[in-house]
Each structure stands twice: as C-alpha cells, then as structure tokens.
Amino acid sequence: MKKLTKQIFWATLSLLLAMMLLSPVSAQAQPVQAKLKSDKKTYAAGESIVIQVDVLNDTGASVITRENFQNQDFHLKITFTGPDGEAIRSRFDEGVDEPGPPYSYSGRDAALVEILPPDWDRTTVMDDTGAFYDLSKPGLYQAQVLFSMETFSYYLTDPITLANIAFLDDPGRQHFDPVASAEISFEILPAETLGISSIQVEVAKMMVGGGVTPETKKSVAGNVQVHLMKSSEIPADCQPVNFKSYPTIWPMDCFCSTVTDSNGVAKFENVPQDNYEVIAYYPKARRMYIGGTIRANDADWFTTQPIDVRLRFVEKADGTKVPGKTTKLKGSELLITEPEYVEWDSTEELYPFVFESVGDWGVTTSVAPPEGFVADHESLGAEVTNETEAVQFTVTDVGSKWEETEVTYNVTHKGKKKKIKKKIGVKLSEKLAKQKGVGVWGHTPSPGPFKGGKKLGHLKDE
Numbered sequence: 123m124k125k126l127t128k129q130i131f132w133a134t135l136s137l138l139l140a141m142m143l144l145s146p147v148s149a150q151a152q153p154v155q156a157k158l159k160s161d162k163k164t165y166a167a168g169e170s171i172v173i174q175v176d177v178l179n180d181t182g183a184s185v186i187t188r189e190n191f192q193n194q195d196f197h198l199k200i201t202f203t204g205p206d207g208e209a210i211r212s213r214f215d216e217g218v219d220e221p222g223p224p225y226s227y228s229g230r231d232a233a234l235v236e237i238l239p240p241d242w243d244r245t246t247v248m249d250d251t252g253a254f255y256d257l258s259k260p261g262l263y264q265a266q267v268l269f270s271m272e273t274f275s276y277y278l279t280d281p282i283t284l285a286n287i288a289f290l291d292d293p294g295r296q297h298f299d300p301v302a303s304a305e306i307s308f309e310i311l312p313a314e315t316l317g318i319s320s321i322q323v324e325v326a327k328m329m330v331g332g333g334v335t336p337e338t339k340k341s342v343a344g345n346v347q348v349h350l351m352k353s354s355e356i357p358a359d360c361q362p363v364n365f366k367s368y369p370t371i372w373p374m375d376c377f378c379s380t381v382t383d384s385n386g387v388a389k390f391e392n393v394p395q396d397n398y399e400v401i402a403y404y405p406k407a408r409r410m411y412i413g414g415t416i417r418a419n420d421a422d423w424f425t426t427q428p429i430d431v432r433l434r435f436v437e438k439a440d441g442t443k444v445p446g447k448t449t450k451l452k453g454s455e456l457l458i459t460e461p462e463y464v465e466w467d468s469t470e471e472l473y474p475f476v477f478e479s480v481g482d483w484g485v486t487t488s489v490a491p492p493e494g495f496v497a498d499h500e501s502l503g504a505e506v507t508n509e510t511e512a513v514q515f516t517v518t519d520v521g522s523k524w525e526e527t528e529v530t531y532n533v534t535h536k537g538k539k540k541k542i543k544k545k546i547g548v549k550l551s552e553k554l555a556k557q558k559g560v561g562v563w564g565h566t567p568s569p570g571p572f573k574g575g576k577k578l579g580h581l582k583d584e
Contacts, residue, residue: 153185153296154178154238156267156303158200167260167313168421171251175200175267178243185242186274186288189234197246198254199269205261212254214362224290227280231290235277247541250417258397258418260312267303272296317395317423321416323348323388323431325402328446328459330474330512332439334502338476338512342386346402348433349376350390353397353415363399365445365462365547366569368411372403395423402433410435412445413462434459438472446476449542453535454481456506460529463547466519467554473497473515473527473546479506484534489515494522524548524564 154177161172175197179185195214202210224231248254257263275294277286288295325346331337349372353363356374360367377398382388388402398416403409412433422429434446436459446459457478464471475487488501495517502513517527526545533540548564555562563569 151181152298152301153181153187153271153273154242154301155180156196156269156301158265158267158303158306160265160306160308163308165308165310167311168317168419168423170249170419170421171257171308171310173197173200173248173251173265175246175248176243177267179238179240182240184240185238186235186277186286187238188272189236189286191236191271192238192242192244194269195246196244196267196269197248200255200265200267202255202257203264204257205259205263210255210257213256214254227278227287227289232287233274233290235274235286235288237277237286246543249540250419252417252419253415256397257310260310262307262309264305264307266305268300270297270299271301273298313395313424319393319395319423319425320428321350321390321393321398321400321431322428323382323390323400323402323414323433325382325386325388325404325412325433327437327443328434328476328510328512329437330439330472330476330514332514334499334514335504336439336474336512336514338510340478340510342382342384343404343435344382344384344386346382346386346388346404348380348382348388348400348402350378350393351376351399351401353399356399363413363415365411365413365549366563368401368413369409370569371399372401372411389428393429400431400433404435408443410443410445414448432457432459434476436461436474436476438474440472447544449544451483451533451535451540455479456481456483456485456533456535458485458531458542460544461546463549464517464527465549465551466524467551469519471517473517474512475502475514475529476510476512477504477506478510480508481535482507486532487513488530488532489517490528490530491517492523492525492527494520495527496520522558524550524558524560525566 157176159174165171177196198212198214204210224233251257273296274288274292277288279286325343327341327343329339329341356363356371360371378390380388395418397418400414402412412435414431414433416429420429432448434448435443436446437443444461444464447462449458459476461473464473473489477485483506485506486501486503489497491497498516504511504513526547529544529546531542548566550562550564552562561568
C-alpha cells in the first residue's frame with residue numbers, strides 16, 4: 123500500500139512538472155501602451171497619409187522612468203516596411219539616445235527620473251507622414267512604433283535641487299526594448315501617369331518691427347540663385363537637410379538652377395514628379411541659405427497649376443536676418459513663417475512669427491524654450507484675414523541648455539481646428555559660444571563631414 127502511495131506521488135509530481143514546462147510563460151507587461159493608426163487603409167498616389175501615434179500610461183499606477191522620456195518625438199519612432207520589404211525610418215531620426223553615465227548620490231550609482239501619472243497620454247498626429255518618411259513607392263506598407271524604456275520601483279526627491287532620483291541597483295529596475303505597438307498596414311495605389319509640373323519659387327524678405335504684435339512688410343528678393351535638388355541624390359550623411367547641412371549641399375550637382383526675376387520668382391519647367399529640396403542662397407545676409415521641400419505625394423503634381431514654393435527670410439527689429447521655414451496650409455491659404463534657427467549673440471533674442479493669409483484664419487502660437495530660457499509670453503494670438511500679421515516673443519537666457527525651442531500652432535479656419543508642432547534651431551556667435559564654453563551649435567548635434575564621393579569642406583560664415 124505504501125509502495126502504491128509513493129508511485130502515485132511521483133506520478134503526480136511528474137505530471138505537474140510536465141504541465142509547468144508545457145504552460146506558456148506570460149510576457150512581461152509593458153509599462154506604457156503604444157498605439158498607431160492611419161485614417162485610411164488605401165491611399166491614392168499623391169494623397170496625404172494621416173497617421174496618429176498615442177503613447178499612454180494605462181496601468182492604473184504611476185510609472186517611474188528616466189528623465190526626458192515624455193519629451194521624445196514618438197512620431198519619429200515608427201518603422202515602416204515598404205513594398206520591397208526594406209525598412210523605412212524617419213528622415214529626422216538621430217539614432218538611439220543612450221543613457222548618460224551614472225552619477226553618485228548617497229554613495230550609489232543613480233539616474234534622474236520622471237513620474238508618469240496614471241492618466242498620462244501623449245498624442246501626435248502627422249497630417250502628412252510623407253514629410254517625415256519616404257512613402258513614395260506604390261504598394262503595401264506595414265508600420266509599427268518601437269522604442270525603448272527603463273523603469274524603477276521607487277525614487278527619492280533631493281531636498282535641495284528637488285530632482286527625482288532612482289538608483290541603478292534598484293532590484294525592481296526593468297528594461298523594455300522594445301515597447302511596441304500593434305502593427306498596422308495600408309496601401310498606396312500606383313499613379314496612372316507620372317506627374318509632370320512646373321515649379322514656381324518666390325523668395326522674399328519679411329521685415330518685422332518691434333513689440334509683441336509688430337508691423338510687418340514684405341520685400342521680394344530679385345537676382346537670388348535657387349537650386350532644385352533631388353532628395354534621393356543628397357548623400358545620407360548630409361541628412362536631414364536643414365540649415366546645418368545647406369552649406370555642404372549647396373556646391374553639389376543639382377537637378378536644375380536659376381535665379382529669381384524682378385518679382386522675386388524663380389521658375390522651373392517640365393519637372394518630373396519626385397522628392398525635391400529647394401535651396402536659395404542670399405549672399406547679402408552673411409551667406410544665408412533658405413530651404414524648402416517638395417514631396418512626390420504632393421497632389422499639385424496632377425494639376426495644371428505650378429507647384430508653389432515660398433522661401434522667406436526675416437529681418438528683425440534689431441537688423442539681424444534669419445532664414446525662415448515656411449509652412450503652407452490650404453483651404454483657402456495660410457503661410458506660417460518661423461525662424462529656421464535663431465543665432466544668439468547676447469542674453470536676449472527676438473523670435474518672430476509671420477502669417478500671410480487668403481481668407482480668415484486664427485492662429486495661437488505657443489513657445490517652449492529649453493531649460494534655462496524664459497519667454498516673455500507663454501502664447502500669443504493673431505486673427506489674419508487676407509493680410510499679413512506677426513507676433514513676436516522675447517526669449518531670455520537665464521542659465522542655459524542650448525537646444526531647440528518647441529513651437530505649437532493652434533490654427534482655426536472655417537470651424538475646423540488644427541495643431542502643428544515645430545522646432546526652431548539654435549546657433550551661437552563665436553564670441554558667445556566661447557563665453558558659454560560650448561560650440562556654435564550649443565548642445566545640439568554638429569553637422570558631420572560629407573564622406574561620400576568628393577569631400578567638401580564646410581563653408582565658414584562671413
């Protein structure tokens with residue numbers, strides 16, 4: 123009888139062990155949830171692709187993670203798989219941000235952290251995803267948000283600095299690589315015919331006065347050289363194309379080049395549909411470059427009207443000139459021109475924003491300078507009706523992290539609302555950079571040297 127009992131015991135134990143080995147192991151729960159969705163499943167050639175990215179804390183409890191997690195550009199963390207099976211990443215992806223070296227707190231290795239409350243949610247809508255990713259080929263696409271995250275089980279608040287601190291030897295510390303959304307798919311239909319269009323580029327100077335709502339005058343810029351360049355022919359190490367890379371790109375072979383006429387307009391005829399960069403060179407303002415982009419999915423390729431590009435630079439009340447970055451909204455039309463970057467030479471600088479409208483538009487502009495800077499207003503509003511208006515912030519350096527300034531536009535037109543997010547770059551004069559102990563690009567990445575083909579040196583500012 124005892125022998126039978128032992129046999130039953132060992133048989134039962136073996137069965138339980140087998141069940142444990144065969145049972146699926148549940149995946150580690152993610153600390154936040156990522157969601158991705160497109161507005162349609164099928165797009166015509168040239169149609170704007172609208173994609174929304176949501177990252178939210180739905181755990182019902184606060185989540186402790188490394189500092190600056192919330193400030194990430196999650197819309198740049200999407201990986202698309204194109205019709206050819208190749209991965210497509212953002213044109214503006216600067217790579218993976220590795221955590222900095224730990225510092226010692228109370229004799230232990232530590233990290234600065236932030237706390238995501240239970241209701242935390244970050245939503246970003248890309249009205250034209252093609253401006254961030256090359257989605258020009260017809261066919262089926264898959265997309266998924268992927269990013270890494272580190273969490274801790276507890277934190278302390280420094281009584282002097284009020285910084286939130288977690289320890290690297292926290293037994294509850296976890297790494298999630300990746301946090302992933304569900305995969306979505308959509309199709310871009312092939313174009314019936316390849317678009318051929320003319321391109322019209324207007325170059326103008328916007329003279330902005332002093333004050334919060336300054337007077338603004340427009341002056342066209344004649345005899346300015348303009349290059350039209352295929353985006354695919356610009357080397358990868360010169361991407362993203364912006365004010366840091368313009369001086370290197372400018373001497374390269376371009377698709378076509380011309381100069382503006384007395385009305386400030388440069389014309390390019392019979393241009394085949396493709397992605398293009400438009401760059402104007404204005405030597406009178408310390409060798410200034412002004413850039414814009416034309417996308418292959420722009421619906422204007424299939425109209426009888428020329429594709430219209432507006433390049434603006436701004437002359438501020440103190441006489442300094444900065445290249446503008448212009449965003450065009452349709453339905454009638456609104457042009458928003460912001461400085462592509464502001465060059466700092468003192469403890470205070472002006473940040474002007476110019477609005478040119480056809481129709482009745484309302485724009486509220488909000489600025490979020492980096493740590494150590496203060497704006498004189500959190501937001502400024504403008505009502506623009508078939509006219510040109512401007513608002514202007516004064517930003518003061520009070521002890522500084524030299525990074526981009528975030529800008530949010532809340533636009534209303536014909537009862538519809540739209541939110542646009544942008545960033546304004548930063549540059550320091552050589553004198554101020556030396557005084558602050560940083561390079562002229564502050565704490566933002568320096569442009570790398572062009573490595574492919576002919577090596578070109580960077581042009582020095584006059």
